Amino acid sequence: MEAANLPPLVGQQFDDIEQQREAAKLGMWIFLATEVLFFGGLFLGYTIYRFTYGQIFVHTSRKLDVLLGGTNTAVLLISSLLMAFAVRAAKLDQRRMLTWLLIGTALLGCVFMSIKGVEYHKDYVDHLVPGRHFEWHGADPHSAELFFWIYFAMTGLHAIHVTVGIGIMLVLALLAWLGKFSHGNHNTVEIAGLYWHFVDIVWVFLFPLLYLVGHR
């Protein structure tokens, strides 16, 4: 049988493929809404502490490396471009292209995590990790430490999401290679793409809020 003539697989509970695709996307957007609120608690905490200790946040933020943070923003934005092309390749049934684009997205995710690792190491060496090791020679060390608690909590939760995303992309790359997303069965790639873009959006907010506080 000619493979290209196979129809996409429609679950019994759906009327047709359009409904199935819409249901998958709606489910993912609802999950992303819960993710917004999951990160939202941390953004709220950030807002209140920044409102309360504004000036100290400005001084403390300058300890962060804008070059590394900014580069990481660009890395994630470009990874989102690859992801968008991956979803396009899946829709066009380009198996080989899809596999490589998913691997490329995962690799840029790894670049992001490596840069983040270098940054975390610098923070550790500079005694900026909160806890017993923390050292601050400016005014109000407790509020400065609070900023770093928030910084590590927010970037840490985001880093966990990137790590999960890298894992998803690699599994999808393998499945794509095996032809699991051919013949219109590209739902999984599309909603994984939504997740990856969401993680990108979170970083788009973290970068200015943590690295570009006030005038540098």
Added chain:
Amino acid sequence: MEEVTQPKVYVRTCVALLALLALTWAIAYVDLGPFNLIVALGVAIAKAIVIALFFMHIKGSSRLLHLAAVAGMIWLLFLISLTLGDYITRGWVPLNH
């Protein structure tokens, strides 16, 4: 086969996002007082909207998906605005203990 977006749309989206990143980065070195925060947030919101519209295909998707996409944001705005409403107005009214 499903309708797909032209590659140039994605490339332009990415170029626009990188330009916005350069803008927010550059403005951080200019002293605008409290407007630094407003500009930084404005650029971040613009980037998020561009990503959602073009990369996440909100442009061209159904009303139902639009609703699901803005729902989380609206609840987050409630959370932050009501809590800030509390923090900002503390001390406005003297309390006699």
